[in-house]
Amino acid sequence: MATAKPHAYPQRYKIDVISDEQVKAVHQASLDVLERVGCTTSNDMLLKVLADHGQRVDFEEKRFFLDPAYVEKMVAQIPRNFTMGARNPENALKVTGEYSWVSTDGCPAQIIDLDTKDRRYSNKQDMSDVAKVADALPQVGILWQSVSANDEIVPVRPMHETHAMFPSTSKHIMQMTACDEFNARGLIEMGTAIAGSAESLRENPIFSNFQCVISPFHWDGDPVDAMKLFAEHGIPIGICSMPMMAATAPASVAGLVTLANAEILSGFTIMQTLVPGSPNFYISYASDLDMNSGAMNPAWGPEGLFAECAASAMARFYDVASVKSTMGTGSLQSDWTAGVQNSFSAMSSLLVGGDFFTGIGSLHSDSIYSLMGLVLDSEIMEIMFEWANGYAFDEEALAVGTIEHVGPGGHFLGEDHTLTHMRDFFRSRVMNRQTWEDWDAAGRPDPRIAAEAEVRRILSEHEPDPLPEDLEKELDKIMETYEAEARENEDDD
Amino acid sequence: MATEEQMYEQLNKGLNDGDEAKSLEATHWLVDNGVNPVEILEEGMAKAMFILGERWKRGEVFLPEVVVSAEVFKKCNAIVEPELAKMGEAKASSLVVMLTVKGDLHDLGKNMVGAMLKTSGFEVHDLGKDVPTDKVIAAVEELKPAIVGMSALLTTTVPQQQVVIKALKKNGLRDKVKVMVGGAPVTQEWADQIGADGYAPSAPEAVEMAKQLIGKA
């Protein structure tokens, strides 16, 4: 079996869960906050550039304040449409706001072991396996670094995580672990090797990247350097805010949305100042907090879900591409809770829209990856794909002739129309279809069992688009060079 | 005229409600009326925080309230402590030095554990976030804490916990202090691997672990 062409989910409904007035209130509040509160950063280059662009900078406190008109001007510079390339150009994504694509989740440090069903620390081979399974699933269009390569040294781990993916998938990779200039440079080298040249990487950026602000309102130095370097090479950059309500954001949905929005606008302003006109996208991972224990609760209840939906409305207001946070169950296993939370989240994504739905396959609030979870989540996305696509209403589908032929009191089972169309409908890969008796006799299996079988089948059968041998060697060489440099730097410390 | 009993009650209620004015008023009254500071600490403040902790475990109290009560506790403690010192009463060492490791700015979990520790009578010295290893070593040498607690959220910063433990060994401090580690990617397996003394998956369990480590459980 070959690489499954990614589903492009139609952005059919684009529901705004907040009114135009509410959108404007959030926008205005965000501008106020950026002007009055501003952001701190440990990046001196950034402070200097912003000061050069007439923004108020306190070099002592390493804090900058943004002029509202300047923010609006910078945000208006962001192109709405761009291409996210892929190793196999057939899997490239034309980002226009008409379609959405689903990514795998990242980047947990642990994985559910297929054999023991217990969690354990992940390694580079796990990353390769996850990429292979995701490559085979048409529901997935984008791959994140789903697990950490904990068996590799920290300074080049992000490169290793990506290196593990190139042979296993020919889909678009969203690199979300590289947050310093060193790894960014290494990845650009790898990307250039695969794309063929710096120019073709710019035209067909086989990977994208995003960087996070630390809530509230701090930009660490390294991520700013990394995103500048990536953007200079044509890599699309997402600006990510991930506040937690009542902890790193106010205890209100509106405050949560506002803080995230203001932070993302600060990132957009930074990017458009450093690399004008570079493609950026809006990422809000606003989440609930368990008010009692303090545990993070993405996808837990209505508040986080609503805040994420509101973020889609904000991105639409700015006319920029966006991520709609999708899935991320808090459950520790693929049980009822996981089914509920991930389905709510998935359907909300299809309702409100967003260009990238990230991401599927994790448990325990993005802290454990599960290949069974990936298959189950892809089933959820398959249902949403068919649901959002809708159905034909042509004369053949309206079937009045068939109804007439059958007449009152008859049945349709043997009709030609039925035989022609009976395979048009959704069929589950993992849900239980046994009778109660057979299911009981089989030990009452739940969908995890079928999902595990599907994972094992894909791992043994799937053959991703092969990476040319010389290219593989070149990538290995780049990896080795950077690894050597990192070790040298470590020794220096 | 208020009675000692009433003021203990006020202190208990004040700390449980996070009511700074009431708590401070009661603490001042108890000190000014010559109540033994050891008793104020144990029968008043520690007991109140124990009750708060029990309510928290039952899900009645929320984390933001714990944070506020912990701050009030600290302020009450500042009133009682000089009295203890006057008496020459050496407080049993239950100082915890808390930090988020170098390279990591995500300190929310550390703050939560710090707040919970305070509610259980620990003294907490917070070194902050993105803390370089030499600063940890200096703090341990200077403050002589019973425990060092380190948090790390990023998979790339978790290894720093091992770096700190190695540095403690190198500086001959490892036997003088217990080390606790935590953070989303951290497990007991990791704690064992790097030779930490304790690990806990949540803030309340971190408190239990801290008590065990200093033999107070």
Next chain:
Amino acid sequence: MAVKGFAWAGEPLEPLSKEQEQLVHERSLDVLQRIGVSTTNDRTLKIMAEQGQDVDFEERRIRFDPAFVEQQIALGRGYYTLGARDPENDLVLDGRHGYISSEGCLAEIYDPAIGDRRYSSKEDLEAMTRLSDALPQIAFLWQPVSANDKIVPVRPMHETHAQWSNTTKHIQQMTAVDPFNARGILEMATVVAGSAEALRERPLISNFQCAISPLHWDDGPVDAIELLGQAGIPVGLVSMPLLAATSPASVAGTLVLANAEILSGMVIQQTLVPGAPTFYTCYATTMDMNSGALNNGWGPEDLTFEIAGGQMARRYGVPSSSGILATGAKQSDWQAGMQTAFSAFEKAVSPSDMLSGAGSYNGSAVFSAVQMILDCEVSDIAMRWAEGYSFDAEQLAVEVIEHVGPGGHFLGEPHTLQHMRDFWRSKVMNRLTWEDWDAAGRPEPWKAAEAEVQRILAEHEPEPLPEDVTKELDRIMDAYEAEAMENMEDD
């Protein structure tokens, strides 16, 4: 406790484009004109002939003139209020709100004591009614399970008799499909309401009757439609085709057939009782093409059917009832969570007035109290989400953000303390750490739900009926039971 519902401020989500909706309408009229419906109700055949419709008495088939269909269904236009024994539980239907009922009437119930399904009894029905009464997300009731221990001819009456004293919510009687039971239930409802007039003003019960797909109306249901309609009881018209078996193997064709059947029922109803309160009910579903098993709640087709019916009903200006929360799962597992969440969340943006129903496994074949608790949790999230959140200055919290500043945290802020209890909290989802959860034997949410069922059944006491009313209801029940016994012996 006041009941909860879906309230979506935006325009309801419509799964069909306006052109598609128009096509379904037009082709349904074609079907009713060219194919028509058959019925074993002779009175209807006669009246329709008198109304100028094309009636074939031999084949017992009526073919409807499209203009007549449009004219008759217009008589039923309009929304109304479903009464409840406690007026606080009245449901104002307006095409913008959605209310959930318990599932019904399942012949089997999942019994946690034996860890298995078994046949249900009147006692089970009483208990499940009492449980439903305690859950705010359950706004009205179906008859959750069959009273299998009662004789068939009066079983529907028993099923309603079991409910009066166990709930103060609206009862949708959905098992009475003949005039005998309809009359008995009407008598009971009149006693509880106080008078026929009071019942007409605030109908404590509603009812629906089903077409037999494709395109057939049985005798008894038509008589029940007339009898209940004359008393002012809202009666819904139901089509429940099974795609590829009793309707075409296409979503569009199934909707055409269902719409035609529902419109035919409304035409019959509005001709027999002009202006009778009515509602539109499409319970179209799919089957497993391999085994032929019913697959309600299964996938994208069902999700489409569940909101397409509401869309058609809004076109005709009548309340609608749709399916919700069905699952093919046989336990409260990932599949049950997924299927029920999809179904509930869809209603958050496209609520039918009445949504049925909560608490089942195995394609609405086995009732489960545990699953009902979980369904209420799912519905609660969707309802809260649909309600939306305030974005006023207090909630935007700019001053708080400024006060905290870059790098700080909000945990101890007065704003946080003031609002931290505003948010939704789960009753059943696991909040343990991995270590504690592992040590506890990796419990699943149904365990917490099971405890909640036990707690409610032990604690909840619905508002009792006046003693004289109870006695009168018992008397009516006995009288009808005696009559039924007599009729059985006659047979």
